[in-house]
Amino acid sequence: MKNFNILTLGCKVNQYESQAMREALLKSGYLASDDREHADVTIINTCTVTSVSDAKNRKLINRVRRENPDGVIVLTGCMPQAFPEEMAEFTMCDIILGNKERARLIPALEEYFSNKEQLVEIPAYENRGEVFEPLTVSGFDEHTRAFIKIEDGCNRFCSYCIIPYARGRVRSKPLDELENEVRRLAESGYREVVLVGINLSAYGQDEGVSLADAVEAACAVDGIDRVRLGSLEPERMDEETVSRLAAQPKLCPQFHLSLQSGCDNTLRAMNRHYTAAEYAEIVERLRRSFDNSAITTDIMVGFAGESEADFEESLEFARRIGFAKVHVFPYSRRRGTAADKATGHIPAAERERRARIMGxxxxxxxxxxxxxxxxxxxxxxxxxLRRGYLEGYTENYTPVRVYSDNVALCNQIRPVRLVSAEQDYCVGELA
Ligand code: SF4
Structure with a gap:
């Protein structure tokens, strides 16, 4: 019997896909192992969102090969899919599968074990007619909150982003499959599900349904107490969608609404298709429709051509919105993207300075x-339960610590009175 180990880089979508591969391997008789040096098969599920991600992928591949010279390495995820022409140099990997081919993992392993020849399968995405990858999960290592990938791909082509090349065009998990998956997770004891996607707001545009339909379907499942949304783009968050979302009491009022910049010049250069004013309007709509909501976001600083005045405008906008939490990052050039060929790239030290100020x-x-x-x-x-305290999240994703060692409260929902705020969490008492 062969054992395997999966190493995952990147986002929640990748984590979901790793879990789906793990379940497929277990079903086929493989054994999960944490012993990296002796695993028969190591799967490296890569991310390629920045050049730093690529450097991490390469470092990890080299380390796995060094530590486990005889094991089979399967390389998959966004890096091989986005840069198939570079895979010829990855001779240390035995199997290379593009994002589309992950469901072929088991037959690919069998083929490799029978002939020991490197196998590379990275078919390109079609521009239309792609189907949603048939992956499902029934649980995660963590037993409280489960992620469900309901959408893949992106049609937006933001000028700095390589993801449409790594993930193809928008396609969505059919509503009945989504509902079945949520039901299975509820039966496994999960209380909260998080719907995730590459461009989640575009859910259903290929199937004639919408994100509101997905939320309603997930909320209708008995046993699930909370439904949360992963990162959203500020598209399709119109009055009708927001009021349908607000009618679902199980939907958590936390919205990670990707901003990237609060300056219209920069948004235009990024090919983001909305203005700062339109973004602010969506935030307003969400705040009006949900009690005690939290709006979180990502902001990129130092994009090619971002002047000092543009940066100041973005900074002022971020202050004005008053986000509950922001992931700030300096722009990093990504080969293969339109922005990489743009003029006006900002020196690294200046990008870091702006990131510090925005941070x-x-x-x-x-x-x-x-x-x-x-x-x-x-x-x-x-x-x-951590050392001396229970840790959990409110519906709007405020992290809360309650000083107690009552482990029986894990995976339970309890009313908590929030008594103080620290730098990154609130302290509470059981009410
Ligand atoms: S919306 Fe823009 S940043 Fe997000 S995946 Fe699509 S192209 Fe990339």
Whole structure:
């Protein structure tokens, strides 16, 4: 019997796909192992969102080969799919599968074990007619919150992003399959599901349905108490969608609404298809429709051509919105993208300086947001017991610590009175 180990880089979608591969391997008689040096098969599920991700992929591949010279390495994920022409140099990998071919993992392994010849399968995405990859999961190592990938691909082509090349065009998990998967997770004891995708807001555009339909289907499953949305693009969040979402009491009022820049010049150069004012309108709509909502986001600074004034405008916008949490990152050039060929690239030190300034501003807002939660009694889903405290999240994703060692509360939802705010969490008492 052969054993395997999966190493995952990147986003929640990749984590979901790794879990689906893990379940397929277990079903086929492979044994899961944490012993990296002796695993018969190591699967490396790569991310390629930045050049730093590629460097991490390469480092990991070299380390696995060095530590486990006789094991089979399967390389998959976004890197081989986005850069198939470069895979010839990856002779240390035995099997290379593009994103489309992951469901072929088991037959590919069998083929490799029978002839020991390197196998590379990276078919290109068609521009239309792609079907949603037939992967499903029934559980995760963590037993409270489960991720479900309901959408893959992106049609937007933001100028800095390689993802449409790695993931193809939008395609969606059919509603009945989504519902069955949520039901299976509820039966396995999960209380919360997070719907994730590459461009989640575009869910269903290929199937004639919408994100609101997906949320309604997930919320209708008995046994699931909370449904959360992964990262959203500010598209299709119109009045009708938001009011349908707001009618679902199980939907958590936390929205990670990708901003990238609060300056229209930069948004245009990024090919983002919305203005800062339109973004602010969506935030307003969400805040009006959901009680005690939290809006979180990603902001990129130092994009090619971003002037000091553009940066200041983005900074001011971020302050004005008052996000509950922001992931700030400096732009990094990505070969294969339109922005890589643009003029006006900003020196690294300046990009870092802007990231530092933006980071400080949004941290300040984070603390202000946490302070607004003090005095409220919120439902907390406890996830784990750490040294001396229980840790969980409110519906709007405020992290909460309750000083208690009652492990029986893990995976339970309890009302908690929030009594103080620290830098990155609130302290609470069981109500
Ligand atoms: S919306 Fe833009 S940033 Fe997001 S995956 Fe699509 S192209 Fe990339």
């Amino acid at each position: 400080e501003a949004v941290e300040q807002k984070r603390v202000e947001f946490l302070r607004t939660q003090v005095g409220l009694t919120e439902k907390v889903l406890f996830e784990r």
